[in-house]
Amino acid sequence: MEDAGYHEHVLPLNSGDRVYIYSDGILEAENAARDLFGASRMLEVLNSARNVPLKQSFQQLVKQVEKWTHSKASLKDDVTLVGIEMKS
Numbered sequence: 001m002e003d004a005g006y007h008e009h010v011l012p013l014n015s016g017d018r019v020y021i022y023s024d025g026i027l028e029a030e031n032a033a034r035d036l037f038g039a040s041r042m043l044e045v046l047n048s049a050r051n052v053p054l055k056q057s058f059q060q061l062v063k064q065v066e067k068w069t070h071s072k073a074s075l076k077d078d079v080t081l082v083g084i085e086m087k088s
Helices: 038-048 054-069
Strands: 018-022 081-085
Touching: 018 038, 038 054, 054 081
Parallel strands: none
Antiparallel strands: 018 081
């Protein structure tokens, strides 16, 4: 987009640090009351999974989203998850 503003920020990463990149399909997953899963819930799940392998942290997140929505098929938007883990 021509007029969009972008900001650059450098964040040093250490061994064991993770970077998660995700689409809004996770955040906008709705439960029966139409409440959104949201960023705070996503961060809680990923924070609680910080000591498990990266792939397993994704599995836990997807499981919690499915539990929140009460369905595997109720996501209305695409879900994309990318994880980067720093190794020593």
